[in-house]
Amino acid sequence: MSRLLFFLPYLLFAETTLLSQAETISQSYQEQISKTPPPGRESLANQALISSSNWLTIHLESLENQRNPIDSFDDPKIWQLFKDIGIQSVHLKNIKNNQELIIDPSWKSSWTSLQEKTQRQKISFVGDLMGNAIPMGSDFEMAIQNQKKYTSLFHLIEIDPKDWNLIPEIPSGQKEANVPWLNVQKLHQKGYIQELFNPYIKKSSWNTTAPIVGIDGKKRRWIYLKEGKNNPCLSWLSTSFGAYQLITANALGMFFELGEKILQIDGKIPLFAQEMIALWIRKMGAYTTLSTNGTLASIANAPTDFATDSATPIALLHALITQNTTALQMIYQLFLENNIPSHKLVHTLQPFETHLCDWMELIQSPQKKFNYGEEKITANFLRQRLLKEDLLRLQLLDRLPETTWVDYCKRSLNLQDFENHVDDIQKLHLLLAFTYAHQPGVFCVSLEDLLGAYRSKNTNLNILESNPDCIYASLPIQQTNPDSFTSQLSQIIRKRNETNIARGSLIDVLPSPNPGTLLLLHRLGSSGFIQLLAVNFSKESVQENIKYKEIAETSAIDIMTQLGEEKVFSSPQFSFNLDPQSARAFYFQPKYY
Numbered sequence: 001m002s003r004l005l006f007f008l009p010y011l012l013f014a015e016t017t018l019l020s021q022a023e024t025i026s027q028s029y030q031e032q033i034s035k036t037p038p039p040g041r042e043s044l045a046n047q048a049l050i051s052s053s054n055w056l057t058i059h060l061e062s063l064e065n066q067r068n069p070i071d072s073f074d075d076p077k078i079w080q081l082f083k084d085i086g087i088q089s090v091h092l093k094n095i096k097n098n099q100e101l102i103i104d105p106s107w108k109s110s111w112t113s114l115q116e117k118t119q120r121q122k123i124s125f126v127g128d129l130m131g132n133a134i135p136m137g138s139d140f141e142m143a144i145q146n147q148k149k150y151t152s153l154f155h156l157i158e159i160d161p162k163d164w165n166l167i168p169e170i171p172s173g174q175k176e177a178n179v180p181w182l183n184v185q186k187l188h189q190k191g192y193i194q195e196l197f198n199p200y201i202k203k204s205s206w207n208t209t210a211p212i213v214g215i216d217g218k219k220r221r222w223i224y225l226k227e228g229k230n231n232p233c234l235s236w237l238s239t240s241f242g243a244y245q246l247i248t249a250n251a252l253g254m255f256f257e258l259g260e261k262i263l264q265i266d267g268k269i270p271l272f273a274q275e276m277i278a279l280w281i282r283k284m285g286a287y288t289t290l291s292t293n294g295t296l297a298s299i300a301n302a303p304t305d306f307a308t309d310s311a312t313p314i315a316l317l318h319a320l321i322t323q324n325t326t327a328l329q330m331i332y333q334l335f336l337e338n339n340i341p342s343h344k345l346v347h348t349l350q351p352f353e354t355h356l357c358d359w360m361e362l363i364q365s366p367q368k369k370f371n372y373g374e375e376k377i378t379a380n381f382l383r384q385r386l387l388k389e390d391l392l393r394l395q396l397l398d399r400l401p402e403t404t405w406v407d408y409c410k411r412s413l414n415l416q417d418f419e420n421h422v423d424d425i426q427k428l429h430l431l432l433a434f435t436y437a438h439q440p441g442v443f444c445v446s447l448e449d450l451l452g453a454y455r456s457k458n459t460n461l462n463i464l465e466s467n468p469d470c471i472y473a474s475l476p477i478q479q480t481n482p483d484s485f486t487s488q489l490s491q492i493i494r495k496r497n498e499t500n501i502a503r504g505s506l507i508d509v510l511p512s513p514n515p516g517t518l519l520l521l522h523r524l525g526s527s528g529f530i531q532l533l534a535v536n537f538s539k540e541s542v543q544e545n546i547k548y549k550e551i552a553e554t555s556a557i558d559i560m561t562q563l564g565e566e567k568v569f570s571s572p573q574f575s576f577n578l579d580p581q582s583a584r585a586f587y588f589q590p591k592y593y
Contacts, residue, residue, distance in 0.1 A: 017138040019150065019242060021101045022249035029252045039282035045305045045344045045441075046503050046525075048287040052089040052124055052262065053502035054493055055444035056082060057350050060094045062447065064460045070095075070110035076117050078463050081475045083121040085486050086493030089262065090118070091126035091444070099137050101130070101246070102253035115259050126289070127260035129277070130250050132234060132268035133227035136175075140232050144222055146214035152238040153246075155225035157192050159208070164221055166190070170210040176230050179206040179223060187223070207232075227268065236273040243273070248280050255286045262306070267291045267298055275303040289346055289442075294360025299345070300338045306442060309345040311335075313352070314359055316432065317400075318386055321393045321412050323538040325518040326373045327386055332509045332520060333371075334361075342506040343525070347436035350446035351404045351456035359383045405432055406471060407454040418454075422471050426452070426485050427581065431535065433489055434583040437496045438533045438559070440504040440522060450475065450486055495559050499587060500525035514542040517578065521548065530554070530588045536578035545575040554588035 060069040073079070082090065097104045103111060118125070134140075142150035146158075159167055166186050168177045179187070184204045187193045193206070207230055209222045225233040234243035254260045263281055265274055267290055278288045282305075289306035292298040294314075299307050315328040335342065359382075362370075366380035377385075390400060394411050401407075409428040410418045418425060429449070437443045447461060452472030461467055466474050478484035496502065503525025510519035516538025522531040530550050536542050552572040556565040565586065567574050578584060 016099065017142060017150070018099070018101055018134070018246055019139055019153065022245045025101065025249040025253050026245065029256060032256075033252075033284065036283050036285065039279045041279070041303075043305050043341070043344060044282065044287055045341070048262065048305055049343065049442070049502045051122075052287075053442055053497070054086050055089045055091055055126060055346070055348075055442055056085075056087045056450070057091045057093065057348065057444055057446045059447075060092060062458045062461050064462045068107055068110055070107045070114055072463065073114050073117070074110070075464060076120075077476065079117045079121045079123060081463075081479060082123060084479055085450070085490045086497070087123060089124045089126050091128075091264075093128055095127070095258075101250045102257055111258060124262070125258065125260040126262040126264060127254045127258065128264045129254070129266065130247055131227075131266035132270075133231040134234065134246075135231055143232075144209055144212050144214075144220070146216060146218070146220060149240060149242065152240040153234060153242040154232045155235050156232070157223050159187075159192065159221050159223060161221075163187075163190060163192075167208040167221060167223060170208070174210075176207045176209050178203050179208050180204060192223070236270055244276065244280075247277055251277070251281050251284060251286070255281075255284050260286070262287045262289055264289045264291055265304060267293050267308075271301060271303070278303045278305075294358075295364045296334055296338050296340070296361055297364075300340050302344070306344050306346050309347045309441070311361060312347070316435065317352075317408060318390060319516075319518065319537045320408060320428065320432065321390050323516040324389075325512075325516060325535070325537060328518055329509050330370060330372055331361075332506065335506060336509065342440040342522070343503055345439075345441035346444055347439055347441060348444040348446070349405055349433060349436060349449045350444070351448050351453070352400075352402045359386065403456045404448050404453050405429060406449070406452050407456075410454060418471070422452075425471060429485060430488055430492070431537075431581055431583055434492055434585075435518070435533070435535050437489075437492045438499075438501055438531070438583075438585045439520070440501055440506060440525070442502070443493070443496065445489070450478075450489075452485060491560070495585075499531065499559055499585075500527070501531060504531065508548070510546055510548070512544060514538065514544070516540075517542055517544060519544065519546065524587060527587075529590075531559070532574075532586045532588070533583070534576070534578060534585070535583040537581060539580045541580055542578050543575065544578060545573065547573045551588040554590055556586050557589055559585040559587060 063069040063072045065072045095103050139150055139153055143154055143156055166183055167179055170177050181204045184193060184206055205225055206223050207226045211219050211221050213219050227233055236243050251263055254263060263286055265277055265288055281288050288304035290302040290304040292302065292308045292310045294310040296311060299311060312331050315331045319325045319328045362379035362383040368379050369376050370379055370382055372382055406425060406429055409425045413424055415421050448458065451461060451467055451470040453470045455469045458469055464474055464476060472478060472485050475486060478486040481487060501522060501524060504522045506520060507523050508521040510521060512519050516536055518535040520533040524531050534544060549572050551574060553570060555569060556567040556574050558565055565576060
């Protein structure tokens, strides 16, 4: 009897672990997957863009119905509204709890009803796969009890009792403690840790556990690699390949049970593991996208079908704040120099997160020199200069706030009584949407942007009714007003679809004598026509004159109005005007069309 009591916690944990769920899910679809052909390594972005080039991101924790946020989408009107705006895919974030591989079980019946509504509108789903680390739960409890199948899931290292003096004591009321970098250095010298460590930070990426008795009766202490405060990192190079069992089962459930056609891979997962996961998902018949960290390398090396454009948002924000596009031009020029396929990029308007509020490419290589306008300066100096300019314009002291695009539009206009200047804010907001929508790749907008939220940490958004922290009306009211944000956005998306810019490519970044102007040349996806995106972030009208060999023997057509512009047909030159803080897009049509 006493032996049974000793093993009772182990038996209870074994029934609730993610690994046990993974085994069940994988067995369910083993025969089905075995019949699918081997996947290729080529990106399937162009194929996916045919039916899914305009996305909407919704964080479930931001919705009013917290008990079951899936029920927030029960009204069919919601999906008709999304369809009318031009949304083709919805990225629902945070649909599963910490102890489930697929979805919170209490939400499953609601999800079935949700799928029926979205299928009628031909709207698909984008879903988030599990990350590089998972929250502490049954799997980790099994691991530190020395159950081998679970131990190999994590970067978990047993510390010999004679070396327990090298790891800190656990404070009262806690289960773990951080290992200071000096102790990590000593553990490295002892041969416990092979990874590099950073001596310039007080806290390390390693935690230690309290003494715990394993299933064999032996007392142990462990150290483990973690993300955040205490989430243990998965081991992607272990003898059991347990981490792959988890994420492949996670993908199977999301694709077959939830109907999510595009799955997002966590960019913190090592590149070799990203490649394996992307291939597996391609074999299933789904598409992949990667959450990148803001560096060009993370975008250029993405083995997925899509990759988040996390490099331009901070530069776009800088252009908005300072009315200067030099930094934004630099980023697009780097896209060209690094051969980044522009049709694979996901351009997202959504509330800012921590990693987006700095220049990650410049942080990564502080001594590297960049061509900034007519200058060549180090990344560290350039970053400090850009940040200083932003803070000065916004009258802030040390850092940019993590907030929404609407709030930044308000701040850039230096408005105090913003309630009386909604039209001015909306004009700038639409300028940002136009800039991203008329570029190749995916255009993604957030629910916060559709509603005009001016606080990033909303927790009670209602899709069909007015919201107190939003400057725009509810979606139903907006759709009856041709001058509203969503009505004008739907026109932008419609023209985007007509030109097939989503499957196009960036071919040049043109210089301009006006510092507030961005000029991008693209080649359209189906027609092969040249498209010009021209954005004026300044508060003054400007005249632009471009010269490009390939637009000789063409007529210039304004994409939004479909009206011809004044241009000498045989000439490679084209002149046009841009109103203050406005954008235009043109395509150049040969005579034989």
